[in-house]
Amino acid sequence: MREAFALPREVHAVAPIRICDNGGWTDTWFAQHGKVFNIAVQPGVEVEIRVHPLDAQPDRVVLHVRNYGDRYAFSPGNLPGRHPLLEAAIDEIGLPEDMLVEIDIASDAPAGCATGTSAAVTVALVGALDALTPGRMTRDEVASAAHRIEVDRLGNQSGVQDQLCAAYGGINYIEISRYPDATVSQLTVPDPVWNELERRLILLFLGRSHRSSDVHERVIAGLERDGGTSPHLDALRHAAEWARDAIAAADLEALGQAMIANTDAQARVNPDLVGTDARAAIDVSADHGARGWKVNGAGGEGGSVTFLSGPGAHTKDNLLRALHDADPRFRSIPIRLSRTGLRVRGSGMLRV
Numbered sequence: 001m002r003e004a005f006a007l008p009r010e011v012h013a014v015a016p017i018r019i020c021d022n023g024g025w026t027d028t029w030f031a032q033h034g035k036v037f038n039i040a041v042q043p044g045v046e047v048e049i050r051v052h053p054l055d056a057q058p059d060r061v062v063l064h065v066r067n068y069g070d071r072y073a074f075s076p077g078n079l080p081g082r083h084p085l086l087e088a089a090i091d092e093i094g095l096p097e098d099m100l101v102e103i104d105i106a107s108d109a110p111a112g113c114a115t116g117t118s119a120a121v122t123v124a125l126v127g128a129l130d131a132l133t134p135g136r137m138t139r140d141e142v143a144s145a146a147h148r149i150e151v152d153r154l155g156n157q158s159g160v161q162d163q164l165c166a167a168y169g170g171i172n173y174i175e176i177s178r179y180p181d182a183t184v185s186q187l188t189v190p191d192p193v194w195n196e197l198e199r200r201l202i203l204l205f206l207g208r209s210h211r212s213s214d215v216h217e218r219v220i221a222g223l224e225r226d227g228g229t230s231p232h233l234d235a236l237r238h239a240a241e242w243a244r245d246a247i248a249a250a251d252l253e254a255l256g257q258a259m260i261a262n263t264d265a266q267a268r269v270n271p272d273l274v275g276t277d278a279r280a281a282i283d284v285s286a287d288h289g290a291r292g293w294k295v296n297g298a299g300g301e302g303g304s305v306t307f308l309s310g311p312g313a314h315t316k317d318n319l320l321r322a323l324h325d326a327d328p329r330f331r332s333i334p335i336r337l338s339r340t341g342l343r344v345r346g347s348g349m350l351r352v
Contacts, residue, residue, distance in 0.1 A: 011049040011346045013128035016040035016338035017107075017115040018165035019203055020294050020306045022262040023240030025233065025269065027159035027176050030220055032228035034176040034236075036161040037243035037258075040169040041203070041335040043108035045117065047124040049132070050102040057100065061090055066106040088153045089122050092145070093129040101132070109333065112209020113304045114297030116162030122146035123166040127344045139167040140184075142342060147180060157220065169341030173244040193250045198337045200252065200291075200316060202307040206277040207329025210303030215272045219298075223269070235265035256292025256308040266299050273299030277327070281305055284326045288319045304333070 018038045026034025054060070059073035065083055074080050076095060079087040086105065095101060105125065109117050123146045130137045137145065143163040150158045160180050165172055170186045177183065189197070223230055239262035246254035263282070266273045274282075274295050282293050285307050292308035309316040323330045 009051050009347065011128045011131045011344065013047045013124040013342065013344045014044055015120040015124040015166040015342045016042055016044040016169050017109050017117050017120050018162060019115055019296055020259060021161060021296065022243040022258055022294065023236050024159065024161065024298060026236050027161045027174065027182070029179050030224040031233050032179055035240040036174040037172065037240040038161055038165045039171050040165050040338040040341060042338045044338065045105070045107040045120045045124050047128045048104040049128050052100045052102060054098055054100050060095060060100045062102040064104045066104060067111060084154055085118060085122060085150060086125060088149050089125045090129065092149050092153060093126055096132055110205050112302060113205055114210040115304060116165060116297070119146060119162030120166040122149060123163055123342055127342045131344050131346055139342060143167040157216070167341045169338045171247060173240065187244065187247050189247060190250065194337060197252060200309045200311070201335065202309060202316065202320065203304055203333045203335045204281060204307060204323060205304045205331045205333055206281065206302055207327070207331065208302040210297060210300060215270060215300055216298055219270045219273065232265065232269045235268065236262060239265055252308065253291055259292035259294040259306065259308060263293055263295050266295055275299070275301040277302065278305050280326065281323055281330060284322050285319060288322045289315045290319060
């Protein structure tokens with residue numbers, strides 16, 4: 001007999017996305033070991049689960065993916081394949097046998113922004129589903145489950161940093177001792193430094209979804225041949241250490257230099273990892289006082305860039321104006337630094 005516990009009628013879970021992922025590419029199977037610095041920000045993703053009686057309808061899951069305007073029903077074990085990652089997460093974590101659920105998922109980050117949104121969605125969904133059963137997964141367990149679903153069940157290429165950032169929040173230094181085993185160190189940032197960093201950071205969406213295409217496969221093939229001792233990967237690991245040390249020293253100018261060093265290292269891995277739109281935006285920013293820039297995620301065409309504006313009162317506004325004037329497709333996504341990672345709460349508890 002299942003032990004009695006308080007079952008929520010509704011579960012609400014939120015998780016942040018990540019930007020400024022210095023050291024990205026080194027948290028992968030082909031890098032073998034790595035070092036990554038990243039920053040968790042809102043807007044993130046939201047997952048809401050509403051529990052209904054089992055006989056409310058034939059299928060046990062109603063999934064509403066708001067960003068795609070898609071709403072449909074299915075049952076675990078019989079997946080339609082319309083949103084494979086979401087369906088796989090529901091199937092992997094499972095549902096108690098005596099319930100039907102309605103799941104709403106939404107994010108304010110544009111699709112294909114290269115900010116780890118799919119990982120954040122999976123982390124939030126796993127966390128919300130976990131609330132429907134006795135016991136609680138740790139943040140590491142949630143991140144590990146989200147990564148396993150993407151890699152093992154779906155066969156996707158994925159590092160571990162996105163899931164960990166979504167689970168932990170904050171500003172992180174992640175050491176991957178032997179993929180996929182990782183340790184997260186959350187950096188302590190005084191409020192004045194936190195506020196100044198938040199004021200000066202810009203997340204610029206380049207106007208089209210990130211496309212990995214075949215360039216990533218070529219990069220992976222090359223890095224796999226070199227193995228964990230690749231000098232390109234070492235340069236990326238060093239950029240993560242540099243960013244960590246800059247934050248520890250409250251030196252935002254050094255952080256900007258670490259961001260630039262990482263983007264330059266990405267381009268040395270393969271010039272196409274810094275796409276044409278990103279290069280155009282970087283050229284504009286360099287002429288308008290930006291102290292740093294980092295192509296988010298693995299790089300390639302489309303996606304987004306994180307910029308660190310200068311310290312002056314109007315430098316950020318001037319930079320944003322110049323970027324928009326250079327290309328009307330460029331769009332700033334308002335962000336707030338997120339001290340917290342995955343948060344799950346339930347309401348209207350039932351005893352079962």
